[in-house]
Every structure is written in C-alpha cells, then in structure tokens.
Amino acid sequence: MSEDSTYKEWLVELIKKRRTRKPIYFDGKVPSERIEHLIDVARNAPNHHRTEPARFYILDCERIRKVGKLFNEVISGDSIDPALVEKGLRKEKEWGNSSGLLVITSYTDENSLLLRKHPTVVQENYATTCCIIQNLLLLFESNNISAKWSTGPVWEHPSFSCTIGIEDPKKEKVVALLFYGISPLKAEIRTLSPLKNFILNHSKS
Ligand SMILES: Cc1cc2nc3c(=O)[nH]c(=O)nc-3n(C[C@H](O)[C@H](O)[C@H](O)COP(=O)(O)O)c2cc1C
Structure with a gap:
C-alpha cells in the first residue's frame, strides 16, 4: 500500500472514530502549550473575508471550577425545585472538576464597515469558528x-x-466550551442513518 493511500485511510478512520467523551472520564491533564500548538494548526480553516474570527480562552483549574459554579447558578438560580438543584450540583461537579476547558468564541465587530457591507459576516464567522473546532477535535x-x-x-x-476575560461580550459569541483531558475510553465508530435519506438530488432517469 502506498504512503498516500495509507494516509487517506488514516484520515477516514480518524473522522469516523472521533467521539465525544464526558469530562467525568478524564483523568489526565494536557499542558496548555500543547493545546496552543494544536489551536495554531486548527486555525487553518476556510474563512470568508479572512477575518480570523475565533478567540480562544484556555482556563486554569481555578477558573474551570468557577465556570462550573456559575453554570450551577444558571441552572438552579433561586429555585427550590429539587430536580434543578440536583442538576445544578451535578453539572458543577462535572464541569468544575474537568482537567481542561477551552472556551472558543467568534468575534465580529458590530461597528465594522465589513459588517455594514456584508451582514452575513456574523454567520460566516460562526461557520469558520465551527470548522476550526472540528479541526481541533480531530x-x-x-x-x-x-x-x-x-x-x-x-x-x-x-x-x-x-x-x-472576554473584554467586549457584545462582539464575541460563545461557540463552544471544549472540555478536554486524557481518558481511557476507546473511540467507537457510530452508525448513522442511511446516506440515501440525505442525498436528495438523484437523477430520476
Ligand atoms: C454545536 C454543538 C453543541 C453541543 N452541545 C452539547 C451540550 O451542550 N451538551 C452535551 O452533552 N453535548 C453537546 N454536544 C455534543 C453532542 O451531543 C455530540 O456531538 C453528539 O452526541 C454526537 O456524539 P459524537 O460527538 O460522539 O459523534 C454538542 C455538539 C455540538 C456540535
């Protein structure tokens, strides 16, 4: 088998096997320099108007715990509903104990000439940020x-x-909270619905 075809098969396998894993299964930390390096690679994504919209916040343990606490407060607020109180505490524990958390936002300057000329730039920036996140997940x-x-x-x-540490929340839309860490769980390929349900332009002849 040629080097080229081995690489192609490796890429297909990687895309198919990427899986979400919950932070409760993470048991090892990843140095932030390594995350920064992977972010730098992932930034190579299609980007209309070359706006480079993604912003990355690599959080330390203290801020991860704080984000967990804030989410608990968002979920349960002043509620005395035991189900909400339980969910809030569960999420605080799950999020707050994660070994890593990267917050990714999409930046668009609402006062920019570009936005006035091209109102779709907000969605396009969001799309680019999502492409970068998928690169990063792979x-x-x-x-x-x-x-x-x-x-x-x-x-x-x-x-x-x-x-x-977001300076101007009006300019930045949170696209992802990426929890990350080392986990022993294996990646399994998941079966999707049949492709024919989604390819809608078959020739009638
Ligand atoms: C835009 C987006 C938002 C998501 N938000 C959540 C979320 O809030 N909670 C959650 O448990 N999973 C969330 N997920 C993860 C999905 O639930 C997960 O991708 C899906 O179950 C498919 O599993 P897979 O990633 O292993 O293919 C999100 C995924 C995407 C792309």
Missing part, C-alpha cells in the same frame, strides 16, 4: 486527547465574561 483525537463540545448556556451568567 487533532485532539489523533493526539489521544478526549473532548466534549458543550453549549450549556453558562454565558447567561452576568459574571461569565469577566471570569473568562
């Missing part, structure tokens, strides 16, 4: 780093931006 998987992309709305907490 790089994580290939480096034996487990991850979970979450959109649990912790950013609704008034202290969130300040905790993370």
Whole structure:
C-alpha cells in the first residue's frame, strides 16, 4: 500500500472514530502549550473575508471550577425545585472538576464597515469558528486527547465574561466550551442513518 493511500485511510478512520467523551472520564491533564500548538494548526480553516474570527480562552483549574459554579447558578438560580438543584450540583461537579476547558468564541465587530457591507459576516464567522473546532477535535483525537463540545448556556451568567476575560461580550459569541483531558475510553465508530435519506438530488432517469 502506498504512503498516500495509507494516509487517506488514516484520515477516514480518524473522522469516523472521533467521539465525544464526558469530562467525568478524564483523568489526565494536557499542558496548555500543547493545546496552543494544536489551536495554531486548527486555525487553518476556510474563512470568508479572512477575518480570523475565533478567540480562544484556555482556563486554569481555578477558573474551570468557577465556570462550573456559575453554570450551577444558571441552572438552579433561586429555585427550590429539587430536580434543578440536583442538576445544578451535578453539572458543577462535572464541569468544575474537568482537567481542561477551552472556551472558543467568534468575534465580529458590530461597528465594522465589513459588517455594514456584508451582514452575513456574523454567520460566516460562526461557520469558520465551527470548522476550526472540528479541526481541533480531530487533532485532539489523533493526539489521544478526549473532548466534549458543550453549549450549556453558562454565558447567561452576568459574571461569565469577566471570569473568562472576554473584554467586549457584545462582539464575541460563545461557540463552544471544549472540555478536554486524557481518558481511557476507546473511540467507537457510530452508525448513522442511511446516506440515501440525505442525498436528495438523484437523477430520476
Ligand atoms: C454545536 C454543538 C453543541 C453541543 N452541545 C452539547 C451540550 O451542550 N451538551 C452535551 O452533552 N453535548 C453537546 N454536544 C455534543 C453532542 O451531543 C455530540 O456531538 C453528539 O452526541 C454526537 O456524539 P459524537 O460527538 O460522539 O459523534 C454538542 C455538539 C455540538 C456540535
């Protein structure tokens, strides 16, 4: 088998085997320099108008714990509903004890000339940021780093931006909270629905 075809098969296998794993199964830390290196590679993604919209916040243990606490407060608030109180505490523990957390936002300057000329730039920046995140998840998987992309709305907490260090929350939309760490769980290929259900332009002849 040629080097080229081995590489192609490796890439197909990597894409198919990438899996979400919960932070409760992480038991090892990943140095932030290694995460920075993988972010640098992942940034190579399609990007209309070359705006480079993604912003990355690599959190330390203290801020990870704080984000867990804030999410608990978002979930349970002042509620005395035992189910919400239990869920809030469970999420605080799960998030707050994660070995790593990377918050990724998509930056668009609402006062920019570009946005005035091209109102779709907000969605396009979001799309680029999502491409970068998928790149990152594949790089994580290939480096034996487990991850979970979450959109649990912790950013609704008034202290969130300040905790993370987001300077102007009006310009940055949180796209992902990426929990990461080392986990012993193996990656399994998952079966998807039949492809014919989704390819809709078959010739009728
Ligand atoms: C935009 C986005 C948001 C997500 N938000 C959450 C979330 O808030 N909580 C969660 O448990 N998983 C979340 N996930 C992970 C998905 O649940 C997961 O990708 C899905 O179950 C498929 O599993 P797989 O990643 O192993 O293929 C999110 C994934 C994406 C792409």
